[in-house]
Amino acid sequence: xxEVTQIPAALSVPEGENLVLNCxxxxxxxxxxxxxxxxxxxxxxxxxxxxxxxxxQTSGRLNASxxxxxxxxxLYIAASQPGDSAxxxxxxxxxxxxxxxxxxxxxxxx
Amino acid sequence: NAGVTQxxxxxxxxxxxxxxxxxxxxxxxxxxxxxxxxxxxxxRLIHYSVGAGITDQGEVPNGxxxxxxxxxxxxxxxxxxxxxxxxxxxCASSLLAGIDNxxxxxxxxxxxxx
Numbered sequence: 001x002x003e004v005t006q007i008p009a010a011l012s013v014p015e016g017e018n019l020v021l022n023c024x025x026x027x028x029x030x031x032x033x034x035x036x037x038x039x040x041x042x043x044x045x046x047x048x049x050x051x052x053x054x055x056x057q058t059s060g061r062l063n064a065s066x067x068x069x070x071x072x073x074x075l076y077i078a079a080s081q082p083g084d085s086a087x088x089x090x091x092x093x094x095x096x097x098x099x100x101x102x103x104x105x106x107x108x109x110x
Numbered sequence: 111n112a113g114v115t116q117x118x119x120x121x122x123x124x125x126x127x128x129x130x131x132x133x134x135x136x137x138x139x140x141x142x143x144x145x146x147x148x149x150x151x152x153x154r155l156i157h158y159s160v161g162a163g164i165t166d167q168g169e170v171p172n173g174x175x176x177x178x179x180x181x182x183x184x185x186x187x188x189x190x191x192x193x194x195x196x197x198x199x200x201c202a203s204s205l206l207a208g209i210d211n212x213x214x215x216x217x218x219x220x221x222x223x224x
Binding site: 004031032034036042043044045046049051089091093096097098099100101102103 | 114143145150151152153154155158160166200207210211214215216217218
């Protein structure tokens with residue numbers, strides 16, 4: 001059974017810092033890995049999707065990497081801003097069976 | 111496009127009542143799914159569908175039924191609500207299942223079962 005873990009559970013940083021969020025999974029037979037952002041009381045917004053054959057994806061200040069063999073992914077946020085404050089979730093797709101981590105709650109202080 | 115829409119936004123039920131959570135998408139997506147989100151547990155997959163007429167169980171299907179008679183709609187039915195089903199429910203869709211399965215989420219339905 002696929003298990004997805006996100007560390008840390010919460011993170012607080014000053015504005016302008018670069019930061020890394022971690023996601024690990026136990027079954028490497030995945031189709032893809034997706035990073036989402038969730039604001040309080042809202043739905044999830046897709047940030048980046050990495051297919052199983054890819055190593056990384058970039059969008060603006062965000063960069064996500066995937067090491068399938070070790071069961072790890074990282075989300076790198078450059079030059080963090082208060083507007084980046086949210087919960088970040090990773091999810092892996094094992095043949096339509098999506099499994100989510102519990103998320104990392106990020107606070108960026110002005 | 112309206113994207114993924116869910117109704118209602120909030121619902122309170124008594125134990126044993128039944129109800130249907132509605133989900134619709136106007137993006138001609140083949141794949142649709144339902145999740146529940148509980149505090150500290152992330153999202154858990156309830157049921158999913160890879161196309162009209164095809165549904166399958168996810169991680170936590172007990173107590174829930176689904177059907178997919180059209181590409182656009184994917185309702186979730188609670189036949190006899192229980193307090194353990196108190197949660198926030200999200201519907202999601204993607205163009206296709208598989209390696210490029212980028213999912214788009216609805217705003218959620220907050221359900222309380224007394």
